[in-house]
Amino acid sequence: MTGRWPIARLIRWRQMSSLSSSSSPVDKLKSEILRLKNPGRSATAVIQDWVDQGHKVSVPELRRISIQLLKSKRFNHALQILTWMETQSNLRLSPVDHGIRLESIIKVNGMLEAEQYFEHLSDTASRKAACLPLLHGYVVERNIEKAEALMQKLGGLGLIVSPHLYNEMMKLYMATVQFGKVPLVIQQMRNNKIPLTVLSYNLCMNAYAKLSAIASVEIVYKEMVNDENVQVGWSTLSTLANIYMKAGLVDKAKFALSNAEEKLSNCNRLGYFFLITQYTSLKCKEDVLRLWRASKGVAGRIPSTNYMHMLLCLVKLGDLVEAERIFREWESNCFRYDVRVSNVLLGAYMRNGMVDKS
Structure with missing residues (x-):
């Protein structure tokens, strides 16, 4: 029996055929690496086999794969790729690659090995790219002493040229309840002619708020409004x-x-x-x-999490009638039942003794 394919299916088949025919060898390498299980076969072995079969690889291509692995929290495989790249005489890592590798080292092997890697970086550009993930590692560990020592060292080398390092220090001081140090960081930025970002201003406002200095918060906000380089x-x-x-x-x-x-x-x-x-x-x-x-x-369609958010707010406000109306609206529109949404109302009914409704 012959017949015609539905138009939608025919279009879909043609799109898939086009994608498969246009996929490059590098896409196949990426797919093979992304399919790896952790633990399991190493990404190093996959790449080496690929090269041994006569295929070529480039630093930008491997970098893209490494970044995708990092985003997927596949830190071991990302580090394996970057380590393999560094051992190849025909591949030259960029400063960005060194920064990515240091970030991977922190995730896999910890700060001590990351510090050793940073110290062995010979050129200024690579150190400049790697200092931010190293400092961020200290911030995550709440290690004020090492963070401040690194900032002092970087300042002496003239490597602090962007606001990101200062912002990391302010995050660290906020996390360790040293609110008074945050305005001092802002002053350092001004002295060194480093532009403040939205995050810089927000951190400073929050620090003054913790110090109960509302007038200072308002001064910082006005400075932000008048700063042509940021958008409120x-x-x-x-x-x-x-x-x-x-x-x-x-x-x-x-x-x-x-x-x-x-x-x-x-x-x-x-x-x-x-x-x-x-x-x-x-x-x-x-x-x-x-x-x-x-x-x-x-x-776009309103997700269930937004409905749940609204129900939580209305329950908090004590308006169960409106909450029920919005719940019915969600029920009539949802494609997949999310029990968390109904649980908001059920919890409210139980707390208010409305057992018959639950």
Whole structure:
């Protein structure tokens, strides 16, 4: 029996045929490496076999594979590739590759080996690329002494040329409750003519908030507004609102949230739900519902996690009637039942003695 394929299936078959015919040898190598199990066969063995079969590989191609492995938390395989690259006389690693390798070493073998690798880097460009992951490793370990020593060493070598290292130090001081050191880092950045980023300003604002210096928070915010190199977005205004809320300055918090709404994107719902949470803390139910309606203007289907977020906020506000309405809306639209959404209402019913509804 003969017949015609449905148009959709025919188009899909042609697309798949086109992809398979256009796939390069490097794509096949990448697929083979990504299929490796950990532990199991090493990525080094796969690449060596590939080369022994007469195929060529390049540093940019192997770098892309390594970065993909890092993003997938396949640190062992990423390190194996980078180590193999460094042993090949015909491949020359770039400073970026050394930075990626040091990051992999930290994940697999720890800080001591990473420090030794950093010390053996001979050229300035490679050290400059590798110092950020090394410092970040100290930040993760909350090792203030080594982080400060590294910064001093890098400063002496003239290697601190971007704000990222300073931002890492401020994160470390915030994490170790040394809030007073954060403004000193900002001053160092200004003295060294290093531009402040949005993160730099936000960290400084939070540090002053921890020190209960609201006037200083507002000064930093005004400096940020006047800085032509940064753009104040909803995240910064949300941070400012949160600071005001914790200080009991409700009117100022509401004003900051109102300004934050004007910065929200019509392509992403993330900001809407940050602000919804803050309006919930302020017990502003009408603003919560208004932002929920506004979030529906963002293109794309509303995920179950957003419905769950709204239910949690409405339960916190004590409006179970509205929560039930939104739950029914979710039920009528969901493709896959997520029990976490219904559990929000069930928990509220049990806490309020509404056993018949549960």
